Each structure stands twice: as C-alpha cells, then as structure tokens.
Amino acid sequence: MSRMLRKLQRAFFPGIQGEGDGAQVRRIIGGREVRNLDPFLMLDHAEVHKPHGFPDHPHRGFETVSYILEGVSKHEDFKGHSGEIHAGGIQWMTAGRGIVHSEAPVSDRIVGLQLWVNLKSTDKLCEPFYQEKSNELLSKAHTDGIDITIIAGQSLGIRADTITKTPITYIDISMQKGAIFQQEVENNWNAFVYILKGKIKVDDTELNECQAGIFNKEGNLVVFEALDASRFVFFAGRPIGEKIVQYGPFVMNQESEIDQAMRDYSMGINGFEGARTWKSRISRER
Template identity: 40%
Template sequence: MKALTSFLIPRDPRTVTHSTKAVAVMDGDGVAMKRAIGHGALPMLDPFLLLDDFRADDLPAGAKIPGFPDHPHRGFETVTYMLAGCMRHQDSIGTTGVIAAGGVQWMTAGRGIIHSEMPEPVDGNLRGFQLWINLPAAEKMRRPGYQEYASGEVPEVHFETGAIGRLIAGRLGSVSGAVQDVPTDPLYLDLRLSVGGSATVPVPTGHNAFIYVYAGEATVAADEGTRPVSLPSGVVGVLSDGDGVQLRTDAGAGLLLLAARPLKEPIARNGPFVMNDQRELAQAFADYRNGAFL
C-alpha cells in the first residue's frame, strides 16, 4: 500500500467526447451481463475490443449460475477482474486456479488456447469484469501465458483527496501496477471516490482512454470553455486525448479508468479470434478444428 499526494492539474485535461450505455447481453452458457464495449454503439476503442460487466446479487445459499465452458481464443488478451465472488478457470496448457475478490488474471491467448471460466458466488454475490485487449500483429502468435495476482498483490494508490485506486496495470507516480510488460502499455485503474470526493489522474498522452462507471455517478471535469459531463452507473465515457483526467462525485462512485496505446492495425475479427486479415482468421478456425490449440 502506498500513499501519494494529489497529482498536478493536467495541462491538457481530457474531456468526454461521447458516452454510451452498456447493453444487456447473454454470453457463454447463458450468462446475463452488461456489455460496455463490443456492441453496436461502441464496437471497439483501439486496442480495447470488449468490456463485460457481470453481476449477481443476493443469491440463495448453494445457488449456481452459468459460466463459460471450454472455448478458444487467439490473437488478443483477456483480463478478468473480480470485485465479489470467485472465477474458477482451467485451460488446455494445464493452468488451473481461482480468481477471488480483488484479484486479477491477465491472460495472453497468443497463438491459441482453450479455457473455461466458471463463476462461483460468495455469500450469494458475484461481480466482475472481463476486458479484451488486442495484440499487435507481431505478438499475435506468441506463446500463451498468464499473469495472475491476488487482491493483496494489487497496489493501492491513496490520493490526498481521499480517493483510493487499485492499480491493475500501468504506472502512477512511483507506483507500478501488478501487471507488467503488456505490448499496448495499458493503464487499468479501479478508482473509488467517496461522497463529495475527487481525483486527478495522469493518463499517457496519445493513449486511447475511457471511463466505465460501475457504481454511483462520476463527473469528468472540463477545461475552460467545456462543460463537465456526468456519467451514471453503467455508462462508458470515451475521453479525448490529453495528459490527465479530473474526476469528482457528489454521491460517491466506483469506476474503471482504462487507457492504452492504439495499434492502428487492420482487424479481422470473428467470435473468439482476432487477427489482421481474413486469411489469418480462416487459419485460426482451421487450426482450432484440427486440434492445434491443445
């Protein structure tokens, strides 16, 4: 745990260019969730391909919910971050484990992997997010691998204003996130703002960035001449370029702030595979059918 003073007001503060509400979807073996990125209004934000918000509250004792049985991936990375409950996983390269509340798993699918993710409520509750991040062409066929960290291994950033951030990836001041060495140099921050709270967060210039509010309501403060934008729970705010973002709330908020270097490469995408052209995409399906992912 590390405490930091407030960061300087950005010289070029980011503002909300547009916002969109997460949409209800079903995926896996009938899992109901909200899709914040990866739907018609916001199909992607290079290199972010998808963000799902899954939740179940006050389930009866012993209740089970559907999950994500064996399925393949190639060409990108998946990030599972849990707020409540657990996610049990296993895969075709022999990895098994449980992601508990506060923990994160950053999986690089690379050239191909088959895995399952099965949610397990704790005390009747489950809450988490899955993020998909594209890989550059030169990294798409790399060996699959994982970075996985328990809650206590995710650094906390304590702002002088009282805000608390859990730094999954990236760097804020002298604090480095749990996840390292990702090709797109991401920032992944889970930020909690108390009633009447605020925070100024540096964001690398040139990175594409967005905010997803998962609890309460947050306002992105604005530069002179630009109106502030309030984002309620379940809404994504896509940010302009700049060197930081100023956030505040009246009633309290929990939000994800994500930024990463855009790849600016062509994309051929179908279901669980994300490649650069149709030939590579067809080869991914052929390799999966022929057992090359095992």
C-alpha cells in the same frame, strides 16, 4: 510539461445482453455503442449465477483480463492450468497463438469485468502465459478520500508490475463524496471510464452508475469529481493502428489468418494440439 485536460467525447449506457451459457453482461466496448477502441476490443460487466458460466472455448491473437468484483470464479485450460480468482483478484491471460479454457462461478454468484486487449501483429502468435494476482498483491495508491487499485500502468506515482505487451492503464478508483482525482494519461492514447457505483462529474458531464464515457484523444490529464460516494474504472491504451479482423474468439489482422485459426483449432495443430479431445472438469461437472 504543460497539462491539457481531456474532453469527454460521448457518454452512454451500454445495453444488457446474454453471453456464454446464461451469463448477463453489459458490453461497454465491443457492442453496438462502441465496436472497438484500439487497443481495447471488448469490456463486459458480467453477472453470472450458478450453474451458468462460460463453457470450453478457444482464443487466439489477444489478451483477456478477468477482474472479479464479487464472489469467486474458477478457470481451467487445455494445457493443465487451473485455479480460482477471489473478489478483488485478477487473471491476465495472454492467449497468443492459442488457448482453450472454461470459466464458471464457485460462489452462487459472481460479478466481474472482462477486458479484451488486442496484440500487435508480431505478438499475436506468442506463447500463451498467465499473470494471476490476489487483491492483496495488486498495487495500491491512496490520497485524501480516494483509494486506487492499479491493475496496469501507474497512478499517483505508483506503477503496477503487470506485464503489458500492449501498453495500457487500468485502474479501479473509489472516491468519497466531494473528492477530486486527477489522472495523467498519454496524449493520443484512447481512454474511457465506466461507473460501477455512484455518480461522478467529468468535463462538466455527470456520469451515473453503469454509464460509460469515451474521451477524445487530445490531452494528458483527466479530472474526476465524486458527486456521491463512487467507484469506477478508468482505461487508457496506446493504439496499435493495425487492421482488426475478428471472428468470435479469434482476432487477427487478415481474413486468411482467421481462416488459419479456425483450421488450426478444428485440426488441433499450431498451438491447439489436444483441443479436439479436451473437455474441462468444469464442463464435466455441470
């Protein structure tokens, strides 16, 4: 198969905004710059200090992927599931028909990424489930001057074992200055990159710390050159191609389905049984 380089369509610095109870986030996807990038609904680069966090709140119709970069976070949901995510670990939560949960720092400060991945209409009301992995259990790949953590998809011939209802690639790349990295990507998948540290060059464009770049959809290869010691995350996903109707934490295909989600949540039915009376320990301890 011939290789065709992806072109960088645009680059931007996402703005900082408040979220939850006292959290500060850079909203790369899902904000003013990029409303959504099918199948990606949102990406936040978040910093949270005690005693702030994300109090009890619901989700329906999509998946959330929490990746902790610094510190330790705890979480709890209304079905009795709880735990901690340490630096370098992930929680992949398929909300499906309904989850109510809470998230807060254990350490004084946490820094992390939260990604929202849309689900196709036939998966939106699936039973919720979790995938949780410590840093040691995530797939890794290495080559000269390059270290990669593969959260979903594959890189350098290594494939993550994460189950992805919506096919995506999610990799965390650290590069020494002067290193060059090539990543294969499916043609016509949407793709973007976000710089956590340092400076890289993509398609003759320099991208700096806290800057994002959106690729066009034609091509099956992206090439990154590290101009400084750098760390960045790369995402690619197969577009679902369905109408997106979102109201806060509910993402469906029709307005009527959003109305139904709100009724189900308020009445505690159809996946939200017990939601009206549940209060997390995290919220009670605040």
